[in-house]
Amino acid sequence: MKPALATVTLFFFLFAFSTKPSHVSASTGEPVVDISGEKLKAGESYYILSAVSGRGGLSFEDFGNDTCFHVVVQESSELSKGKPVKFLPLNSNDVNTSINLNVEFSDTIIGCPESGVWKITKRISEALNVGTNGVAGVGQSFFNWFTIEKAESDGAYKLKFCPYPETETIVCQDLDIFFYGDDGKRYVGLANPGQFETLEVVFEKADVNGGDAEMSR
Ligand SMILES: *[C@@H]1O[C@H](CO)[C@@H](O)[C@H](O)[C@H]1NC(C)=O
Numbered sequence: 001m002k003p004a005l006a007t008v009t010l011f012f013f014l015f016a017f018s019t020k021p022s023h024v025s026a027s028t029g030e031p032v033v034d035i036s037g038e039k040l041k042a043g044e045s046y047y048i049l050s051a052v053s054g055r056g057g058l059s060f061e062d063f064g065n066d067t068c069f070h071v072v073v074q075e076s077s078e079l080s081k082g083k084p085v086k087f088l089p090l091n092s093n094d095v096n097t098s099i100n101l102n103v104e105f106s107d108t109i110i111g112c113p114e115s116g117v118w119k120i121t122k123r124i125s126e127a128l129n130v131g132t133n134g135v136a137g138v139g140q141s142f143f144n145w146f147t148i149e150k151a152e153s154d155g156a157y158k159l160k161f162c163p164y165p166e167t168e169t170i171v172c173q174d175l176d177i178f179f180y181g182d183d184g185k186r187y188v189g190l191a192n193p194g195q196f197e198t199l200e201v202v203f204e205k206a207d208v209n210g211g212d213a214e215m216s217r
């Protein structure tokens with residue numbers, strides 16, 4: 001893969017922020033389960049809720065003067081489940097821990113022509129954050145790949161950015177929450193200890209026929 005200029009810039013920031021390296025094991029992991037104990041299914045819709053109380057689910061928002069909602073945030077209210085996502089695992093239908101997968105918002109993004117596929121981007125300050133307009137599938141940018149890992153707390157999971165294909169130089173890194181200025185938004189980005197709040201999550205199957213899902217498909 002020949003990195004474009006933007007990719008080279010991202011390389012730089014990945015080095016600059018890779019203070020907490022970790023490696024995905026060669027194992028194929030184990031099935032990720034939702035809060036009902038059911039295995040997650042590829043292509044189905046789930047809310048990514050906070051594992052700790054007092055915070056909401058993951059959603060999309062605008063940043064600064066943007067007219068389009070395209071950065072991934074955590075809702076600050078526990079009452080908001082956020083927007084459901086689909087997990088699209090690499091070369092398999094198993095949503096296992098430690099398997100590379102694409103993540104895509106199930107809903108059309110309000111006011112935004114972009115795709116709902118997650119990718120790592122440098123949109124906010126010096127931090128690398130998770131945004132939308134990625135492309136799912138093999139052969140696309142390796143900034144579009146994530147994994148789910150078991151967290152230390154019982155039953156909770158962590159989300160990681162984890163490039164595919166694997167490289168020697170870019171390590172998998174936890175996604176955590178950071179803040180920018182006083183806009184009150186809880187942005188999801190690559191962990192930079194000291195400035196970030198840990199993000200531990202659980203998954204709840206989205207009921208497309210009710211609740212506050214409001215699927216706009
Ligand atoms: C997912 O995990 C299960 C149980 O450990 C295993 O049997 C299966 O092969 C794994 N799937 C993949 C694609 O690695």
Ligand SMILES: *[C@@H]1O[C@H](CO)[C@@H](O)[C@H](O)[C@H]1NC(C)=O
Nearest residue numbers: 063064065066124125180181
């Ligand atoms: C938003 O626009 C105002 C006025 O043009 C500008 O001063 C400000 O820096 C912009 N904010 C961001 C985050 O770009």
